[in-house]
Amino acid sequence: MNDIKKVVLAYSGGLDTSIILKWLQDVYHCEVVTFTADIGQGEELEPARAKAKALGVKEIYIEDLREEFVRDFVFPMFRANTIYEGEYLLGTSIARPLIAKYMVEIANRTSADAISHGATGKGNDQVRFELGAYALKPEVRVIAPWREWDLTSREKLLDYAEKHGIPVEYKRSGQQSPYSMDANLLHISYEGAVLEDPWQAPEESMWRWTVSPEAAPDKPVELELRYQQGDIVAINGQNMSPAEVLAYLNQVAGAHGIGRLDLVENRYVGMKSRGCYETPGGTVMLRAHRAIESLTLDREVAHLKDELMPRYASLIYNGYWWSPERQLLQTMIDASQANVNGRVRVKLYKGNVIITGRESDSDSLFDTKIATFEDDAGAYNQKDAEGFIKLNALRMRIAAQLRNKRS
Template identity: 45%
Template sequence: MKEKVILAYSGGLDTSIIIPWIKENYDLDIIAACINVGQDDDMSKVEEKAIKSGASKAYIENVVDEFVSDYVYKAIKANAVYEDKYLMGTSIARPLIGKKLVEIAHKEGAKYIAHGCTGKGNDQVRFEAAIAALDPSIKVIAPWRIWDISSREDAIDYANEKGIEIPVTKEKIYSRDMNLMHISHEGGAIEDPKNEQPEDLYIMTKTLEDAKDEAEYVELYFENGEAVKLNGKEMKPSAILAELNKIGGEHGIGIEDILENRLVGMKSRGIYETPGATILMSAHKELEHLCLDKLTYQYKQMLSLKYAELVYNGTWFCQLREALDAFIDKTQETVTGWVKLKLYKGNIIFAGMDSPYALYEHSISSFGASDFYDQKDATGFINIFNLPLKIQAMTNKKNEK
């Protein structure tokens, strides 16, 4: 009886050619596993294609709800953004996909997991970090680090030679990753940062020229840092994100073009469409400004950078991320309330908010008189606050003589 290999299968260019390549180079029973995190694919056709390409079995695992509730929402609560721009729609999905691959491997008694990540990308690290954390005995097969295929053009030629149907051509050769949180675009003409984004690139989002000419308001209600209502309607997290994708996409929200620093040491240009999560992140940040005290908010800002780094680098299954989640969850105990935003031509404009835990007190913050704040007290405060500056100035003046 043959040993089994679980192949992370999407039906895209890379995974489409991996099945025949493994059959040619290994004596293994190939089981395809497509983990549905909200990509816009016909899963029955993906399964059919996997079997037709040579897999003995195909798993189609729908984990959309788990993806949004346990991964996307954690990233939103953490305000995790990589290098000021990237909300990490691809990065945040990889640990869950890796987890499911390991679970399927255990179910099938498979000793191997294969993936289609290139040897230059981050995803190879993310998948293999998840596998190592969850079952270090599983061996990984990474064809892009072994075979003679050296480019996407070579991969297309190999697919045509084997009669494998693929979703790309040499004219439209973009590498894309899609889930309910975002869609990424890499490769082709956009590899060169001198090139503007092609007009036909976007899938989830309209261009600013084609976006609606009328502004639209959305209102989100959060409980403990998690959005639970959209425009007054209680919805599960995945439904909120899906609806915000539609609304945000119509207004050209959430396009980011970033020359990011990959984990493997090179810069790479990625263009990301993240309409719904961009709206969620914006609303969440506004509410934190209302509900968190200064020290907590500023310390959380520092930890948000570390959280984003952990997610981007694929080290989701580590003690530090769990510890950060515990801290973040504590900060979110008072992040409850509603936020209204105005969407227009790629812009998200704050339009009001309120919370029972609001730390803004109008009677104190306004220019009027207050029982809690006497403006005369500012004189002594400023004298003490400026004391180091005065001492430094006196010292400098004395040394100039």
């Protein structure tokens, strides 16, 4: 411990990281540099600065990463139509490699000896933060207090905070406990409290971004999304930056009851966990992106992407964003998006995302002359289908003939 002089702490200003800040000072006798990432969590970040100053921190970094987060992490992930275990849109997972990147950058900038985070020893985030840090700075030293200290309960954390005069907004046990939440521009997640029983339905008062589908407006809203190389660049004719796109879709889709998910998932560390998620904008993006790809992607390219997507999703969920295999897959995915250009029209109505139109002026592979049920003027010779079918049936016919001989 004596050789640790300075540590960069991923700091939110909440209960855990506020205690970690003081604990690092007391146990490691080191200077702490705080780093707070603004990735669209919707909270005022200046209180984090004030808390850090009150605890004697001299170097405080608060970085606005909203555009970088959506442009360089969320959009590339959605080009692959990425979902984990069939449902989860990876809202927490995709933020961790960006935070790890800046922890390392600030450590380099401040000549820090180590980095530290507030992820517990039971969760996925410890893996994601540390795999990212090691990939970007192989010699980095990591301090994970939850794997070292004896503050193993919320009550012990609160006692520590009270003893050291650390201001926290948290209620003692015996009162209604808040959920453990994580938010960014892509989603907000909820864990703990009644959600620890998979049979218990989430309380309606828990949800923050979405109305219930039952309470959503009776009148639908239609949006027109314009795509350029697989990314949304305009909505209803108005050009928008990546962060603006996601923020707008969150607002509109959330108001129409879109994006709620109640999931039991398999954590990388081996246990199952139950969480609830709100991802309104991401839910629209996934449906709309598949719609524009249905026009512009070759069949085998689309099917190959679908086959590779679960592996790509697992790499992100498990913390391997900076791995060579994820980067290799990304190169292929991005190459597939060169002709994914055009417009998609969606209707949002009481929790549903309904595709009502898709169009690509220059890159559509949909040929009306061939696909029509009317006279195609010889564009497609239906007699050709006979040989096609017989050739594809050949192996099955041979196998059937053999079975008949044996019987």
